[in-house]
Amino acid sequence: MSRPLLEMHGIVKEFPGVRALDNVDLDVRPGEVHCLLGQNGAGKSTLIKVLAGAHTPDEGRIVWQGEDVSFAHPIDALGHGLATIYQELDLVDGLSVADNIFLGHEHSRGGFVSRGETNKAAAALLARLGHPEIKPGRELGSLTPAGKQITSMARALSYNAQLIVMDEPSAVLDGDEVGNLFRVIKEITSEGVAVVYISHRLEEIREIGDRVTVLKDGRTVAQGLAVADVTTREVVSLMTGRDIEFVFPDRPTTAVETGAPLLRVEGLSRKGEFADVSFDVHPGEILGLTGLVGAGRSEILETVYGARTPDEGTVTLDGQRMRPGSVTAAVKAGMGLCPEERKAQALVLGDTVIRNVSLATLGRYANAGLIGAEAEREDVEKLTRDLDVRPADGRRVVRTLSGGNQQKAVLARWLLRECKVLLLDEPTRGVDVGARSELYQLVRDLADSGVAVVMVSSEVPEVLGLADRVLVVRDGRVVHESPATELTEADVLDLVMEGHAA
DSSP: OOOOOOEEEEEEETTTTEEEEEEEEEEETTEEEEEEETTTTHHHHHHHHHTSSSOOOOOEEEEEEEEOOOOOSHHHHHHHHHEESSSOOOOOTBBHHHHHHTTOOOOEEEEEEOHHHHHHHHHHHHHHTTTTOTTTTTTGGGHHHHHHHHHHHHHHHHTTOOOEEETTTTOOOOHHHHHHHHHHHHHHHHOOOEEEEESSSSHHHHHHOSSSEEEETTTEEEEEEGGGOOOOHHHHHHSSSSOOOOOOOOOOEEEEEEEESSSEEEEEEEEEEEEEEEEEEEOOEEEEEEOOOTTHHHHHHHHHHTSSOSSSEEEETTTTTTTTTTTHHHHTTTTTEEESOOHHHHTHHHTTHHHHHHHHHHHHEETTTTOOHHHHHHHHHHHHHHHOOOOTTTHHHHHGGOHHHHHHHHHHHHHHHSSSEEESSSTTTTTHHHHHHHHHHHHHHHHHOEEEEEEOOHHHHHHHHHOOOEEEEEEEEEEEOOOOOOOOOHHHHHHHHHOOOO
8 A cells, every 4th residue: 555645634724713623634645536525515615625725724734745845835736746626617707718827837938928839739638638619829818717727727737746736626517528527537547647536426326536635514423434435325424414305495286387378488599509499397396407618508597687688588477578788677677586696696695694685685674875784684694594594693704615505505695585486596606505495395395385486407316306397408408398397417417418309
């Protein structure tokens, strides 16, 4: 057995009122994929920030290649050969792909950045990752989330790192992209590079992982278990402290498609994104949209919501035709959107949970232009208690919450608004298995109360398990529509890949 490349012993990290890490241990061997698991808020992100030099531990030791080290800054960690790809990518939209890849260690000649050498080296890394179609000179902000993820991976590889931490790397990737990601991981680990892999998709752990360490409430509850020796149910039990049945809420026993639809979309098109999209959603119905990343799913949802202006088509909510390209009109009519990129598109990260939740409902609490803070606080805190948002402190800055609790805060915004139509774009992205079951039940409860729900998800089992009816989108067009109960996962995969079921 080889000596560990990395050892972390008794790591403690405290923030005001919170002991985020409590004597956490982790060891990683050369050439292995070590999976780090735990629910949202278990301490995973804090641990990798300590490793990356973004946080200084209050207690404990970090041993790198047999020597005690202390990283005062992320540059120190990179200099030692440790690179981190965060779930929320630390890239700069205004720069080119190549500039992002080599940001901080640019290719230079005579004191000036060598554009030719930079682009050539970036192209080689992108080709290694199986994406030569991403051009080094392209502006990063024009890429899809999947393209940005690939750029971030190329950036990590550009440092010739000996250990790469990947935090939810597959969250924005489709099936083919995930397969390509695993190919790259196997290639680099065969060369002796170690990978710490964080994911809430437990099936991925089975496919790519060698060993697993589990955190719960800031403590190590299992360290270095061989993936082959532990069952999925055992892992879930370690993460949650209880057994969880992998079931979705029961669907209604009676058909919901009665009377007039609450939401009607007719002939909606945007050049280069999607074309001739039509569907109805009735009160109490959950409509699922699935397809490959880049198929146009998110663009359809954002156009329905008014965040994009259609070239053709109409959106009607409860008999009222929506003004194209107007979010204000959609919200006033009773529509809400939980976007895919919650940090960039939904949250005011530096503000409190209370203010983030009440953002769409401030008029309710205003009196002569002033916000009635007490009523606002009481309403929001009751709602966040019902949703089990943790920590249970509405004055907490929302940036400090885990991904799953941030998602609950976004959902709470539209519950407070009492919207009629709720659009959900990847609602469980970055959400752990325990919180997922809570979110599934919440969405079903909303539908049962008469809300019309449209849900986009890349996870086919999620769509089939939660939705009443499914639309399959391929290359910007709806290629299939049917009740979820009439489709299998294999059917959907055939439809998204070939445009028809086998």
